[in-house]
Amino acid sequence: MATINSNFLKLKAGYLFPEIARRVKAYSEANPDKAGRIIRCGIGDVTEALPPAVVKAMHEGVDELANRSTFHGYGPEQGYEFLRQAIVDNQFANLGIEADEVFISDGSKCDTGNILDIFGKGNRTGITDPVYPVYVDTNVMAGNTGDANDNGAYEGLVYLECNAANGFVAAPPCDKLDLVYLCFPNNPTGAVATREQLEAWVKYAQENDTIILFDAAYEAFIQDSSIPRSIFEIEGARDVAIEFRSFSKNGGFTGVRCAYVVIPKTVTGKSESGERIPLHRLWSRRHSTKFNGASYPVQKAAAAVFSTEGKEQVAALIEHYMGNAKLLRETAQALGLQVFGGVNAPYVWVGCPAGLTSWDMFDKMLEEAQVVITPGSGFGAAGEGWFRISAFNSRANVEEVCSRLKALVS
Amino acid sequence: MATINSNFLKLKAGYLFPEIARRVKAYSEANPDKAGRIIRCGIGDVTEALPPAVVKAMHEGVDELANRSTFHGYGPEQGYEFLRQAIVDNQFANLGIEADEVFISDGSKCDTGNILDIFGKGNRTGITDPVYPVYVDTNVMAGNTGDANDNGAYEGLVYLECNAANGFVAAPPCDKLDLVYLCFPNNPTGAVATREQLEAWVKYAQENDTIILFDAAYEAFIQDSSIPRSIFEIEGARDVAIEFRSFSKNGGFTGVRCAYVVIPKTVTGKSESGERIPLHRLWSRRHSTKFNGASYPVQKAAAAVFSTEGKEQVAALIEHYMGNAKLLRETAQALGLQVFGGVNAPYVWVGCPAGLTSWDMFDKMLEEAQVVITPGSGFGAAGEGWFRISAFNSRANVEEVCSRLKALVS
Numbered sequence: 056m057a058t059i060n061s062n063f064l065k066l067k068a069g070y071l072f073p074e075i076a077r078r079v080k081a082y083s084e085a086n087p088d089k090a091g092r093i094i095r096c097g098i099g100d101v102t103e104a105l106p107p108a109v110v111k112a113m114h115e116g117v118d119e120l121a122n123r124s125t126f127h128g129y130g131p132e133q134g135y136e137f138l139r140q141a142i143v144d145n146q147f148a149n150l151g152i153e154a155d156e157v158f159i160s161d162g163s164k165c166d167t168g169n170i171l172d173i174f175g176k177g178n179r180t181g182i183t184d185p186v187y188p189v190y191v192d193t194n195v196m197a198g199n200t201g202d203a204n205d206n207g208a209y210e211g212l213v214y215l216e217c218n219a220a221n222g223f224v225a226a227p228p229c230d231k232l233d234l235v236y237l238c239f240p241n242n243p244t245g246a247v248a249t250r251e252q253l254e255a256w257v258k259y260a261q262e263n264d265t266i267i268l269f270d271a272a273y274e275a276f277i278q279d280s281s282i283p284r285s286i287f288e289i290e291g292a293r294d295v296a297i298e299f300r301s302f303s304k305n306g307g308f309t310g311v312r313c314a315y316v317v318i319p320k321t322v323t324g325k326s327e328s329g330e331r332i333p334l335h336r337l338w339s340r341r342h343s344t345k346f347n348g349a350s351y352p353v354q355k356a357a358a359a360v361f362s363t364e365g366k367e368q369v370a371a372l373i374e375h376y377m378g379n380a381k382l383l384r385e386t387a388q389a390l391g392l393q394v395f396g397g398v399n400a401p402y403v404w405v406g407c408p409a410g411l412t413s414w415d416m417f418d419k420m421l422e423e424a425q426v427v428i429t430p431g432s433g434f435g436a437a438g439e440g441w442f443r444i445s446a447f448n449s450r451a452n453v454e455e456v457c458s459r460l461k462a463l464v465s
Numbered sequence: 466m467a468t469i470n471s472n473f474l475k476l477k478a479g480y481l482f483p484e485i486a487r488r489v490k491a492y493s494e495a496n497p498d499k500a501g502r503i504i505r506c507g508i509g510d511v512t513e514a515l516p517p518a519v520v521k522a523m524h525e526g527v528d529e530l531a532n533r534s535t536f537h538g539y540g541p542e543q544g545y546e547f548l549r550q551a552i553v554d555n556q557f558a559n560l561g562i563e564a565d566e567v568f569i570s571d572g573s574k575c576d577t578g579n580i581l582d583i584f585g586k587g588n589r590t591g592i593t594d595p596v597y598p599v600y601v602d603t604n605v606m607a608g609n610t611g612d613a614n615d616n617g618a619y620e621g622l623v624y625l626e627c628n629a630a631n632g633f634v635a636a637p638p639c640d641k642l643d644l645v646y647l648c649f650p651n652n653p654t655g656a657v658a659t660r661e662q663l664e665a666w667v668k669y670a671q672e673n674d675t676i677i678l679f680d681a682a683y684e685a686f687i688q689d690s691s692i693p694r695s696i697f698e699i700e701g702a703r704d705v706a707i708e709f710r711s712f713s714k715n716g717g718f719t720g721v722r723c724a725y726v727v728i729p730k731t732v733t734g735k736s737e738s739g740e741r742i743p744l745h746r747l748w749s750r751r752h753s754t755k756f757n758g759a760s761y762p763v764q765k766a767a768a769a770v771f772s773t774e775g776k777e778q779v780a781a782l783i784e785h786y787m788g789n790a791k792l793l794r795e796t797a798q799a800l801g802l803q804v805f806g807g808v809n810a811p812y813v814w815v816g817c818p819a820g821l822t823s824w825d826m827f828d829k830m831l832e833e834a835q836v837v838i839t840p841g842s843g844f845g846a847a848g849e850g851w852f853r854i855s856a857f858n859s860r861a862n863v864e865e866v867c868s869r870l871k872a873l874v875s
Contacts, residue, residue, distance in 0.1 A: 056643060056674035056734070056735045057584060057585075057588050057643040057644050057674070057675070057676045057734040057735065058584065058585030058586070058587060058588055058643070058734060058735050058736075058737070059583060059584060059585050059734035059735065059736055059742050059744070059747060060582060060583050060584055060585050060747065061585060061736045061737040061738075063583065063747050063750060063751075064736060064742070066750060073753060098539065100538035100539045101538050102533070102536065102538065103533055103536070104530065104531050104532050104533045104536050105527075105530045105531055105536075107531070110527060110528075110530070110531040113527045113762070114524060114527055117515075117520060117523045117524055117527065117762075118520075120514065120515045120520065120720060120721065121514050121515055121517070121520040122514050123512070123513055123514045123859075126512065126513070126514050126515075126720075127720040128510035128511050128512065128717075128719040128720050129508065129510045129719045129720060130720055161571050161722070161757075161759075161760070162756070162757045164754075164755065164756065164757045165755060165756055165757065168754060168755035169755060172470060172606065173469060173470050173473065174467060174468065174469060174470055175467075175468030175469050175470050175471060176468070177468060178467050178468055188754075189754060189755070192754045193754060193755060196582065196751070196754070196755075233466060233467040233468070234467050264466035264467075265467070266467045307538075309538040309539045309757075310530060310536075310537040310538050310539060310540055310758075310760070310761040311530065311760055311761065311762070312571070312757065312758070312759065312760045324466070324467040324468060324469035325466045325467065325468050325469065326468075326469055326471045326474060327468070327471040328471075332469050332474070334469070337469060337470070337473050340473060340476060341473075341606070343483060344574075344578060344598075344599060344602045344603060344606070345574065345575060345578035345579060345599070345603060345606075346572070346574070346575055347571075347572045347574045347575065347719075347722065348720075348722070349571075349722065350571070350720070350721055350722045350760050350763055351720040351721065352523070352527075352721070352762070353760055353763075449533075
């Protein structure tokens with residue numbers, strides 16, 4: 056009889072967002088009169104239409120497939136050259152990244168999960184707390200952890216606590232990590248790391264032979280020009296870091312699906328025999344064997360994000376969402392709540408009113424204000440007592456959320 | 466220092482198709498005058514335009530994303546209900562499959578590779594020989610094998626030899642397997658399994674508690690109504706089988722990317738503590754955590770395959786490709802070569818002329834006839850001495866391939 060991967064049984068009942076969806080559905084069914092009033096600021100999903108330049112390019116891509124003479128079947132597993140080059144030219148100019156170090160995929164969730172395929176067992180892995188749950192859950196599935204304790208923390212992972220005292224940016228630990236996940240601008244806290252903080256991490260990685268898995272899915276939201284957008288802006292990062300990027304939150308591709316991983320050829324891990332092996336070679340093999348390229352019209356659409364019109368339209372989208380973030384942030388601050396994020400990130404991270412846990416606040420917001428937020432504790436024990444509000448919404452909805460929040464808290 | 470997954474180092478130098486691409490590129494560069502003459506019948510990639518109904522639906526899907534009021538962000542990870550239901554209604558009517566047992570993805574290559582995530586270690590796994598290389602390579606990556614021997618066979622896998630004597634359909638073995646990969650219509654041999662042969666496999670699976678991983682990516686090419694299109698046409702299969710399907714080869718989605726897995730809730734594997742766990746639950750968790758749904762316009766396009774116009778247009782595509790298969794098959798037969806497939810499958814599986822290995826024949830066809838085929842030995846040791854010709858081409862190209870083959874062999 057076939058054995059299953061019993062590591063799956065260590066996972067908590069639900070991935071955070073399905074659990075939120077379940078509670079919202081139950082509330083809606085029990086309160087049909089209120090269901091239409093619900094405003095969703097929970098899942099970090101964009102709400103505005105695709106930029107016109109993207110729409111045009113995607114239509115053109117479809118039309119190419121509609122004619123035999125311009126038809127494209129299987130594309131290169133690693134992505135079309137036109138997109139890989141556009142990414143390098145527009146996102147990594149002068150950072151020493153080559154087009155063949157960019158691997159196109161159908162999403163950062165897939166990439167940040169699948170990346171563990173190329174690593175061995177026994178790595179000492181650091182994650183921040185709170186953290187994007189995919190990093191944790193995929194480590195559990197891969198057998199890199201023991202069971203979870205009562206706080207939901209898994210044995211075998213090294214949790215780097217982020218809190219108000221460190222501004223939700225963890226410093227490198229004193230002891231040695233083999234792998235560390237860093238995400239800036241951060242999901243869920245909206246924190247960003249300064250150049251000095253990232254330099255400290257790269258220095259740590261060089262000294263400890265650590266690989267940094269750098270998730271920059273939200274880089275487009277950085278407003279402050281002194282904040283690095285890529286880990287590769289830091290000297291030496293090419294030897295120790297790989298970076299995850301996405302079109303989900305700049306071009307609004309959450310339903311379109313396109314992302315990429317940058318793996319410099321100089322980043323290496325150790326084989327069982329002690330040999331240094333380039334991660335680029337392993338990921339290339341994994342990508343060729345377990346992935347078959349992103350959809351052609353989608354890759355065309357992604358490249359249009361970097362056109363002159365595309366850049367202007369994306370900038371307008373970002374401005375819209377960051378206007379929302381500002382409103383949410385200022386409203387929460389005016390209510391005397393503790394607030395982080397919302398300045399260089401589309402997430403506002405708010406301390407719950409005294410005495411409320413994160414899920415208490417989730418239920419209160421849902422039941423009394425019909426607003427869906429994300430409970431901070433869903434991102435880890437250190438998120439307890441906090442909640443995340445997403446700025447991905449219409450301005451009208453955000454204004455409404457602000458007034459409901461005022462009515463609820465004040 | 467991070468350890469890598471050293472299992473990757475057991476893999477042979479190149480996945481088959483990149484190796485073919487490498488040789489074709491080298492030949493083209495060395496013979497620029499001949500490069501324009503090359504006809505590709507190697508990789509099993511469709512060549513004809515998308516059906517108009519699919520094009521229309523995909524454009525409509527893009528237009529929905531172009532307007533805020535009809536915008537879709539993240540969809541359900543398992544796929545939209547409209548597509549899951551259309552699949553059940555059109556592909557599994559009266560077979561007892563429910564819509565929530567269908568998981569939409571971006572490709573069968575991904576699905577057949579990723580499925581190993583939910584299985585444990587130590588399973589005794591059967592694969593046919595020759596075989597689609599992804600099944601083997603992903604088992605190697607997952608650490609389910611030892612090293613390869615000189616024939617390219619990996620220690621720890623059970624190879625079920627397919628040959629001219631058994632019509633390239635393996636019978637169940639005498640001993641016990643925990644997992645077995647079956648692919649009908651077969652890639653690469655084009656063989657199909659009769660109802661009786663599939664009944665024998667399901668009976669074997671019931672008696673031995675084996676899980677059948679049934680790859681039916683090519684079911685649309687079955688012409689003979691007595692041949693089952695789905696393993697779920699066999700009584701009892703719901704308890705022992707999961708099935709992989711794709712839109713690549715019916716709707717021509719190789720560049721569009723859409724596929725699905727059917728996992729009945731009744732199929733179970735054993736946990737470490739000996740408990741029977743439904744695979745459906747595990748795959749659902751995997752899909753929610755490491756995948757974020759297929760592209761929305763792509764799912765719209767896939768659903769259009771089942772519209773009245775879509776079905777007619779797909780039928781015309783299949784008829785076109787099967788007309789090609791007939792020509793290739795009859796030409797090879799007339800030359801006195803051994804031929805399998807090409808009747809209910811888009812692949813024609815041909816014995817090499819006396820004295821030639823598969824790669825000899827590949828090189829000969831490339832260098833002397835400028836036709837790219839796939840060497841049978843690339844699919845496993847039992848494929849040595851055979852080659853695969855794909856019927857995915859224009860009629861004119863297939864006719865040209867037939868005349869070049871005649872000139873070369875006769």
